[in-house]
Amino acid sequence: MEAIRRALPHPDTLARHAGAALTLALRPEDPQVERALVSMLLESDPATREIAARALAHLPGSFEDATLERVIRAADISVQRIQHSGAAPVVMALAWTLRAVARRIPTDAKQEPMPELRALGIVALNLPGQHRPLEVASLELLDTLSLRATEAWPDDQLNRLISIASGDEAKSASHAADILVRIASQGLHALDGAGVNPLLDPQHQRIPLLARSASDAAYQRLSELGDHDDPEVRHAAHDALATLRRRRNDADFIEAYFIPGPSKD
Structure with a gap:
């Protein structure tokens, strides 16, 4: 020593x-x-x-x-x-x-x-x-x-992570996807690209990313994964879709009953 x-x-x-x-x-x-x-x-x-x-x-x-x-x-x-x-x-x-x-x-x-x-x-x-x-x-x-x-990290800090998670280098894509699943904000539509990457695990990576995106395209992709051959993937996709539907219904309810409309004056 x-x-x-x-x-x-x-x-x-x-x-x-x-x-x-x-x-x-x-x-x-x-x-x-x-x-x-x-x-x-x-x-x-x-x-x-x-x-x-x-x-x-x-x-x-x-x-x-x-x-x-x-x-x-x-x-x-x-x-x-x-x-x-x-x-x-x-x-x-x-x-x-x-x-x-x-x-x-x-x-x-x-x-x-x-x-x-x-x-x-x-x-x-x-x-x-x-x-x-x-x-x-x-x-x-x-x-x-x-x-x-x-808490979620700022959206403008995630562009490179999303690009890697959407890319064709399997190990890095998976690593970046795991990070995004933990720290990406809800409603970040840019996650759609990673959510359709076939190199990622459909149950543990693609579905959580699509659920965080919650875009119309993500909703469609989740519906497609609901017909997956793997029953665990189907179940995860259905759970994610059910969660998105509840959020949309809650948002519609709040907008209809609690957000004032335009003045009639």
Whole structure:
């Protein structure tokens, strides 16, 4: 352990890389080691940032609040660097930083942690260029946050998630769909595209997304799924349709009896 502690702050880059690699292999629970790795996240060399982030992602336990703030700051700087240079090492450094955050958010948090974490994940997901590792890492972070969300996320933050859930990459589409099922607002018609994606699970993903959309097109798609070969899918579709009908009836009732009509004067 003492060798790792000496290597991580060493002025020689190779020594720091060796210390981070040894940390990744041994995964010690040591605050001094963690602090040194977080400091490495702020270095200019992307390879140094990547190996430090990898090690941080695999350390046991959760980040302390102050440490998490420093890691988020390092990720924000990496986002700015990618906007100027989309080189692979820069992308990988940010991807592993996001994974470290996703894996080490305090597990006892009762509510969704800091809005800036969600903003970080959304911004990273929307960075220009086809960065598959960054997409995977951003989805991992947003998935972790969505499990703790207590309310719907703003619609204008979900465009990229909807695009991925509607796309032809099965694993990412499924991951994005799971997130949307948890945090998309009711009545978001843009979910229709994901709701008809044949790569998604009809019972656990397509039907919940269509039910959240509640558009006329979604209603029709749910009716079609009501004739599905799988009885569990049929049952889920019928339940979703029944819920939508009740909501529509309630809305019509409120409009008819409680919302004043135009003045007759």
